[in-house]
Amino acid sequence: xxxxxxxxxxxxxxxxxxxxxxxxxxxxxxxxxxxxxxxxxxxxxxxxxxxxxxxxxxxxxxxxxxxxxxxxxxxxxxxxxxxxxxx
Amino acid sequence: xxxxxxxxxxxxxxxxxxxxxxxxxxxxxxxxxxxxxxxxxxxxxxxxxxxxxxxxxxxxxxxxxxxxxxxxxxxxxxxxxxxxxxxxxxxxxxxxxxxxxxxxxxxxxxxxxxxxxxxxxxxxxxxxxxxxxxxxxxxxxxxxxxxxxxxxxxxxxxxxxxxxxxxxxxxxxxxxxxxxxxxxxxxxxxxxxxxxxxxxxxxxxxxxxxxxxxxxxxxxxxxxxxxxxxxxxxxxxxxxxxxxxxxxxxxxxxxxxxxxxxxxxxxxxxxxxxxxxxxxxxxxxxxxxxxxxxxxxxxxxxxxxxxxxxxxxxxxxxxxxxxxxxxxxxxxxxxxxxxxxxxxxx
Numbered sequence: 001x002x003x004x005x006x007x008x009x010x011x012x013x014x015x016x017x018x019x020x021x022x023x024x025x026x027x028x029x030x031x032x033x034x035x036x037x038x039x040x041x042x043x044x045x046x047x048x049x050x051x052x053x054x055x056x057x058x059x060x061x062x063x064x065x066x067x068x069x070x071x072x073x074x075x076x077x078x079x080x081x082x083x084x085x086x087x
Numbered sequence: 088x089x090x091x092x093x094x095x096x097x098x099x100x101x102x103x104x105x106x107x108x109x110x111x112x113x114x115x116x117x118x119x120x121x122x123x124x125x126x127x128x129x130x131x132x133x134x135x136x137x138x139x140x141x142x143x144x145x146x147x148x149x150x151x152x153x154x155x156x157x158x159x160x161x162x163x164x165x166x167x168x169x170x171x172x173x174x175x176x177x178x179x180x181x182x183x184x185x186x187x188x189x190x191x192x193x194x195x196x197x198x199x200x201x202x203x204x205x206x207x208x209x210x211x212x213x214x215x216x217x218x219x220x221x222x223x224x225x226x227x228x229x230x231x232x233x234x235x236x237x238x239x240x241x242x243x244x245x246x247x248x249x250x251x252x253x254x255x256x257x258x259x260x261x262x263x264x265x266x267x268x269x270x271x272x273x274x275x276x277x278x279x280x281x282x283x284x285x286x287x288x289x290x291x292x293x294x295x296x297x298x299x300x301x302x303x304x305x306x307x308x309x310x311x312x313x314x315x316x317x318x319x320x321x322x323x324x325x326x327x328x329x330x331x332x333x334x335x336x337x338x339x340x341x342x343x344x345x346x347x348x349x350x351x352x353x354x355x356x357x358x359x360x361x362x363x364x365x366x367x368x369x370x371x372x373x374x375x376x377x378x379x380x381x382x383x384x385x386x387x388x389x390x391x392x393x394x395x396x397x398x399x400x401x402x403x404x405x406x407x408x409x410x411x412x413x414x415x416x417x418x419x420x421x422x423x424x425x426x427x428x429x430x431x432x433x
Contacts, residue, residue: 011221011224011225011228012225013183013225013226013228013229014183015186015229015232015233020225020228020229020231020232021228022224022225022227022228022231022261024208024224027257027260027261029228029231029232029262031232
């Protein structure tokens with residue numbers, strides 16, 4: 001399973017229970033909801049995809065398989081927007 | 088609203104306030120004295136009320152780093168409660184802790200001004216220290232998220248002059264609505280030689296700003312101190328429209344001259360606001376502004392080149408750059424709050 005990390009040109013900042021991202025190369029802003037922000041924080045800590053799923057499943061008491069699918073979808077979106085890159 | 092007693096001057100509409108001279112950064116060209124003097128909140132609160140009754144509509148908070156004032160939130164809340172609009176200048180480092188009060192008072196917020204030194208991380212951080220560019224970008228992202236209006240300030244130096252267009256494009260793409268430029272005002276011979284543009288180079292920078300402004304949708308303009316639109320045009324301070332309250336509680340002619348690093352003269356300080364009414368202090372500022380306009384008009388008529396750039400003229404005539412006169416020994420400034428002579432400079 002591939003690990004990802006935030007793209008070095010991305011600046012992130014917390015806002016209430018969400019997160020705002022700015023890609024310094026494209027000058028595009030993005031927002032993440034609370035779940036997305038939780039995933040982003042763990043990516044920033046160097047966590048692998050399966051570690052993120054495990055941690056969130058425990059934190060939110062959620063079904064791991066559904067959570068894994070959600071995490072995968074977000075990682076694909078983040079990678080498409082060049083907000084993350086393979087670690 | 089009181090009419091001005093001087094027909095050639097405009098009524099005071101705007102107050103600039105040096106909230107603190109404390110700053111977390113140490114930019115080499117900064118013109119402010121680096122100390123830890125915070126403006127007393129109760130005094131500010133009283134001056135704001137008097138200013139509102141006198142017709143002041145807008146307040147701009149500067150520093151130092153304005154957000155580092157220990158009662159920044161109370162300052163903003165009080166300003167908004169009085170029905171005045173406000174703006175402030177920041178380097179962005181501590182912006183996240185200011186964001187909640189800005190969103191709470193968003194109807195009163197005119198604009199946040201972010202101070203930048205270039206269009207790239209390398210250029211900006213070379214002046215402001217590692218991490219500064221990312222901090223200010225994150226602060227702009229917060230503004231964007233909350234829908235808070237913001238602009239960008241740039242001090243134009245030998246180092247930054249080539250970045251005017253790139254910075255304007257960056258600011259526009261990030262959602263800023265204005266780029267304000269200021270010529271460097273020197274605070275020592277070393278930085279004057281290292282960073283100041285010549286008068287010809289300053290004029291070229293002003294032409295560049297006009298050209299970029301004409302091309303882009305974002306406004307790009309020299310905020311003060313330029314030779315355009317015409318050398319003799321009075322700035323907002325010499326027109327009487329803006330007065331300044333410094334972090335020691337004194338009313339002064341102009342925020343640019345206030346707390347000027349390595350200054351000797353304090354002729355721009357007209358009143359201690361603990362003992363003077365806002366109206367009386369403004370009348371003193373207006374008398375001083377008229378005298379300074381006459382002095383500058385005479386210098387322009389005599390062909391003195393420094394008179395073309397208003398801020399450069401004022402820092403010389405108010406003895407802020409006495410080190411430029413070789414016959415004078417640089418004394419620095421007193422650090423206390425003692426009110427020195429309020430008379431116009433000779």
